[in-house]
Amino acid sequence: MAQLLSRSVATLASPSVSAVWIRALMRIRSLATMHVRTYAEEGQSILVIRPDAIGDVVMTGPFLRELRRAYPKAKISLILGPDTANLVETCPHIDRVLTNRVLTDRLPPLTRWWHPISRRFVALSFARRHLWPARYDMAVVPRWGEDHYDASILALLSGAPCRVGYSARRPNKNGAYDRFYTLVVDDRSVRHEVERNLHLLSELRTDVHDDALELWLSDEDERVASQLLASTGAETLVALSPGAGSPKRIWPI
Numbered sequence: 001m002a003q004l005l006s007r008s009v010a011t012l013a014s015p016s017v018s019a020v021w022i023r024a025l026m027r028i029r030s031l032a033t034m035h036v037r038t039y040a041e042e043g044q045s046i047l048v049i050r051p052d053a054i055g056d057v058v059m060t061g062p063f064l065r066e067l068r069r070a071y072p073k074a075k076i077s078l079i080l081g082p083d084t085a086n087l088v089e090t091c092p093h094i095d096r097v098l099t100n101r102v103l104t105d106r107l108p109p110l111t112r113w114w115h116p117i118s119r120r121f122v123a124l125s126f127a128r129r130h131l132w133p134a135r136y137d138m139a140v141v142p143r144w145g146e147d148h149y150d151a152s153i154l155a156l157l158s159g160a161p162c163r164v165g166y167s168a169r170r171p172n173k174n175g176a177y178d179r180f181y182t183l184v185v186d187d188r189s190v191r192h193e194v195e196r197n198l199h200l201l202s203e204l205r206t207d208v209h210d211d212a213l214e215l216w217l218s219d220e221d222e223r224v225a226s227q228l229l230a231s232t233g234a235e236t237l238v239a240l241s242p243g244a245g246s247p248k249r250i251w252p253i
Contacts, residue, residue: 018120019179022120022124044138045074045077045137047077047131047138047155047158047160048060048064048139048140048141049079049155055193057088060142062198063194064093065093066198068094076093078096079151079154080098090218098130120153124157126154126157127154134158137161138162138163141164141166142200144187147168152165152180152181164181165178165185166184167186167187
């Protein structure tokens, strides 16, 4: 009985079946709220989903700038994990930042038989409270690789009719999640992360003018950094950060 229940839950949470019931749910919702729009009354409303680590968010800066250049009147929302939200507090390219530990700490791991379906309901709850009122026109997931955060699920649950993302790097593991996008970019070439993010805009027939990185610092950030540098008394400083979130990316020193 337990094995049968486990297999049933796994089937219900599988990409193919999830796509069916989520699409049906979104269809019912669209009919019920056909004339409701609360966030972007005029112009496009765009959702960018990037619930990754600090380095990934930093590399997304040029993408956000060029997206804003391409859609100057759009309302652009950005979903981040709670540990990276402060990186975009003063970003001039986005209108709204959404962050919630539901995407990271509270996302159930796949260690119990009920966790696959509970992950779907966690994403559904987040979408109902934060995404559905916005009535997004386009959702973009610039992540290239395995979808650890169910970003593709959130893209579908956003209700955006245009959903753009990369095909899974390992199709045998989670390539089925490609079905959650309306435009799937299958790019296996070797690229810098900045170039890979910007390539999604090229797939949308959008010109890219600049690939330079940028950080958005407040006056307080500048003041604290200046005080820290002055306290060293050194004329030249070299900063190294050999750590990483994964052991395989840590320098062997």
